Amino acid sequence: MPVQKARHRDKPTLAAQADRHRLYQQSVQCVESEIDFVEETFRELRGRPARWLREDFCGTANTACEWVRRHRKNHAIGVDLDPEVLAWGREHNVAALSPAERRRIELLQGDVLKVRTRPLDAVLAMNFSYWLFMERRTLRRYFRRVREALVDDGVLFLDAYGGYDAPREIEETTEHDGFTYVWEQASFNPVDSRMRCHIHFRFPDGSALERAFSYEWRLWTLPELREILE
Incomplete structure (x- = not known):
């Protein structure tokens, strides 16, 4: 759970009033651009529109909601293990959809290695979420399940990051309206490429949500991913 830090205790701090999921959506995601890319790339590759999309590791299902908003024939399925984040997504994101849009989205609490859904045009595993599979055989199993x-x-749409700074223990900050987003790469093991990362949110009143989100995953390189996918 995130740790709140503050200088003043006589009134609620900005951190105490903040919603970590909303802050994440504002600072990490741009679902409009993401769905633009999915729509355009799928049509370019396949010569037709995609209609059925599954968002794996969907969290708040922000992307899945954007998908059903785009077209009256679009359908989305979101899959995540965490009941708390799915409940937040239903209350804040799905509830904001129109009744017709809500009928075209389904959120499932389940394991992406085991879940069974109808045949899909596209599966998304974005924001490096699949990096939680730290062993090659498990990641290959996930890719096979998606292909099925x-x-x-x-x-299958994936993203990844790399380059000189990827394995370094660093902290990067980005200013947003009313808060500062902090990405911390806290540790990296060069023997097995496992790393620990955190997201912090800091506010003008000196308060903060430290470790609002924490991740332990493997830094997969593009050559490794291509080899496993072949």
């Missing part, structure tokens, strides 16, 4: 879930010309 896709229609014949379906597409």
Whole structure:
């Protein structure tokens, strides 16, 4: 759970009033651009529109909600293990959809290695979420399960990061309206490429949500991912 830090205790701090999921959506995600990319790339690759999308590791299902907003024929399924974050997504994101849009989205609490859904045009595993699979055989198993879930010309969308700074123990800050987003790469093991990262949110009154989100995953390189996918 996030740790709140503050200088003043006589009134509620900005950190105490903050919602970590909302801050995450504001600072990490841009679902409009993400869905633009999915729509355009799928049509370019397949010559047709995608209609059925599954968002794996969906969290608050922000991306899945954007998908059903885009077109009256779009359907989305979101899958996540965490009941708390799914409940938040239902209360804040799904509830904000129109009744017709809500009928075209389903959120499932489950393991992406085991979940069974209808045949899909596209599966998304974004924000490096699949990096929690730290062993090659487990990641390959996930990719195989996705391939089984896709229609014949379906597409799996992944993102990754790399480069000189990727394995370094660093802290980067980005200013947003009313808060500062902090990305911390806290530790990296060069033997097995496992790393620990944190997201912090800091506020003008000196308060903070330290470790609002923490991740332990493997830094997969692009050559490794291509090899496993082949």
